[in-house]
Amino acid sequence: MALCIRVPKEKGEEVRDTLISSGLLDRGFKIRSDGDSILIPVISSGFGGYDTIDADLELAERRETDYRNLADIPDVLREMLPTSYDVIGDIAVIKLSDDLLPYASAVGNALLKASSSLRAAMTDGGVKGDMRLREVTMIAGTGTSETRHKEFGVTMIVDPAKAYFNPRLSTERMRIASLVRGGEIIIDMFAGVAPFPLVIAKHSEPSAIYAIDVNKDAVGMMERNIRLNKLTGIIPICGDAGILISDLPPADRIIMNLPQAADLFLHAALTNIRSGGTIHLHKIMERSTSSEMISKLIEDMNGKGHRIRADRIAELKTYSPTMSVYVIDIVRS
């Protein structure tokens, strides 16, 4: 027997939605119709003026959503399975240790079983080279490595095998979009498939965003993404940002998301930013010495004739046991 409320059929959907949003729907039982009414299982008595009754309701099937309990692998390896993984569009991207690699397809199948929104799963062998390409291998599912990823009202064509993309930076992208004032000129020096420009163009009103990347596959996806989202004002450019930036108009804001090497391009960026403009510099640093590294970076730039200050420093993600990726908002006086 289950505790439930009897609701007229025409009110059923509305009441069910309200119960879900207030956390009062009892998901252990199935909703059942009874004549002109439906019986909705609830976890508390008396809801919205409906009397609570006891009724015979079927038990709901509980779907296992933790892939670790579904993976067909030796039990000794189960606790080595990662607790988290990335989801890019309808593809799960997971890092597996050497011990787990022989069971990669079993892990992939478990991921697909645990989440009905996934089409495929891939292993992540790390990011390599100047283009920061991820070494990915399909381990389960169907189709290609290209997918469509949604973020803050923008749909992005992404192929993790051909261009860098990190779904974990979505909050940072929205933060930058919220800082942009109308009419700004923005340069994204290392734009990839253009997630920063797309989210900014969708939520703010800059006059132009120059989106540069050296990877022609990334620029190809960037162009498709601009068309797909019907956004204007983003100008895709393929080539070396360190050289090309000097051909662009002085910017109000420059995004430098190349955490391994962006500081090598800082002088070029500072040469092309207006007074009062901001640079969002991504940088990998040892957590214990990050403050000293930033002071040294600012000293070096001031030595080259740039008057700058670090306005805000935030840790974006862990990179290794001792290092993190930071974003430093640098303002030019």
Ligand SMILES: C[S@@+](CC[C@H](N)C(=O)[O-])C[C@H]1O[C@@H](n2cnc3c(N)ncnc32)[C@H](O)[C@@H]1O
């Ligand atoms: C870490 S990824 C960031 C991509 C993108 N901003 C994102 O959030 O997904 C860095 C990008 O910089 C590009 N890149 C590396 N060196 C470059 C250079 N000298 N000029 C322009 N792009 C470069 C790579 O191809 C890569 O797409």
